[in-house]
Amino acid sequence: MTEEVLQVIGTDGSASKQASQGLDKKALQRIYRMMVLVRTMDERGLKLQRQGRIHFYVPSWGQEAAQVGAVEALEPEDWLFPSYRDPGMFLNRGFPLQDFVRQLFGNANDPLKGRQMPNHFAAREQNCMSISSPIATQIPQAVGAAMAAKIRGDKTVVLVSFGDGGTSEGDFHVAMNFAGVYASPIVFLCQNNQYAISVPTKMQTGSKDFAIKARAYGFEGVKVDGNDVLAVYQATKKAVDKARSGGGPTLIEAVTYRMGPHSSSDDPTRYRSDAEVEEWKAKDPIDRFRGYLEGAGAWDEAFEKEVRESCTEEIASAIKAEEKVKPPPWETIFTDVFARMPRHLQEQLDEIVRARSEDPNFKFP
Numbered sequence: 001m002t003e004e005v006l007q008v009i010g011t012d013g014s015a016s017k018q019a020s021q022g023l024d025k026k027a028l029q030r031i032y033r034m035m036v037l038v039r040t041m042d043e044r045g046l047k048l049q050r051q052g053r054i055h056f057y058v059p060s061w062g063q064e065a066a067q068v069g070a071v072e073a074l075e076p077e078d079w080l081f082p083s084y085r086d087p088g089m090f091l092n093r094g095f096p097l098q099d100f101v102r103q104l105f106g107n108a109n110d111p112l113k114g115r116q117m118p119n120h121f122a123a124r125e126q127n128c129m130s131i132s133s134p135i136a137t138q139i140p141q142a143v144g145a146a147m148a149a150k151i152r153g154d155k156t157v158v159l160v161s162f163g164d165g166g167t168s169e170g171d172f173h174v175a176m177n178f179a180g181v182y183a184s185p186i187v188f189l190c191q192n193n194q195y196a197i198s199v200p201t202k203m204q205t206g207s208k209d210f211a212i213k214a215r216a217y218g219f220e221g222v223k224v225d226g227n228d229v230l231a232v233y234q235a236t237k238k239a240v241d242k243a244r245s246g247g248g249p250t251l252i253e254a255v256t257y258r259m260g261p262h263s264s265s266d267d268p269t270r271y272r273s274d275a276e277v278e279e280w281k282a283k284d285p286i287d288r289f290r291g292y293l294e295g296a297g298a299w300d301e302a303f304e305k306e307v308r309e310s311c312t313e314e315i316a317s318a319i320k321a322e323e324k325v326k327p328p329p330w331e332t333i334f335t336d337v338f339a340r341m342p343r344h345l346q347e348q349l350d351e352i353v354r355a356r357s358e359d360p361n362f363k364f365p
């Protein structure tokens with residue numbers, strides 16, 4: 001079961017006629033545009049951080065196929081429990097780019113009111129759970145949500161995404177065990193991007209791969225080429241359909257590579273070679289999908305130009321609009337935290353109000 005790595009598009013973009021998995025030309029082009037949008041947003045996000053315009057960014061460069069392809073297999077009523085490195089999941093789920101940018105700035109328009117680190121989104125309308133920074137904590141939460149759906153008797157499936165490092169956490173094993181025992185309608189997606197910050201996969205597990213871990217919990221583990229968007233879509237669709245029809249969980253290991261730094265605070269040259277990065281560049285998921293689309297008659301230079309320009313413009317105009325917006329009013333850190341404000345918070349609020357009235361230069365925060 002975990003011996004093979006599912007691949008649909010060859011590294012040169014070649015693929016069979018059946019490769020499109022029932023996705024029509026319009027859908028394939030939409031997926032391509034989404035991957036380009038995510039990549040372009042990443043490039044801008046890191047630059048914004050370097051320019052001091054936002055304080056942090058987590059790029060997903062190289063993982064666009066794994067994220068966009070997996071989400072493509074979900075229905076709108078399904079639930080997604082993503083990790084902090086999943087912008088492609090949020091955006092392909094329909095989270096508006098404008099809200100994405102608002103969250104990066106943490107401004108007054110930010111649906112999360114500037115209370116989370118950049119990239120730690122939440123998208124209530126798109127059934128995307130808020131990001132938990134502590135690694136793997138979303139995995140048992142996701143199994144709980146899947147069990148709730150099962151108990152209620154609705155047909156919702158949950159997809160939970162985490163990195164290779166996440167599999168070393170107790171939460172991963174607890175959740176996998178529970179899901180196996182109760183046949184929870186869940187898909188575990190491990191994006192094996194080869195590193196957990198500076199820790200390479202060979203230091204992460206003694207197992208031959210990550211997919212094999214599913215065996216111990218009594219369900220199927222599959223390994224897929226995570227830089228092949230159609231393979232990821234196919235594997236996830238199969239797992240989602242199985243979960244929806246009562247067949248229980250699947251663990252998918254999407255083998256990919258984090259091309260950029262772990263975050264804007266990381267320098268990957270300290271723990272990996274340029275030659276290794278170059279090797280993975282040749283497997284770039286966007287280049288590969290473009291090659292496939294061209295062969296399928298769904299790509300030409302004019303389409304590429306339109307996609308690149310419209311993505312750049314959409315991001316630039318969101319940044320231009322949101323950068324001007326002020327931070328949320330300071331009082332909002334006290335509001336809607338508790339149903340009724342506890343006494344100690346009320347006292348702190350009163351103290352700031354008093355300090356501001358006594359000293360016109362008092363700044364908070």
Ligand SMILES: Cc1ncc(C[n+]2csc(CCOP(=O)(O)OP(=O)(O)O)c2C)c(N)n1
Pocket residue numbers: 085133134135162163164165166167193195196197258262
């Ligand atoms: C419980 C916990 N331990 C440590 C950290 C610090 N930390 C943040 S990201 C990270 C690496 C996670 O790697 P992986 O799960 O492979 O995901 P990736 O970042 O590669 O997407 C670590 C150790 C944390 N956030 N939470």
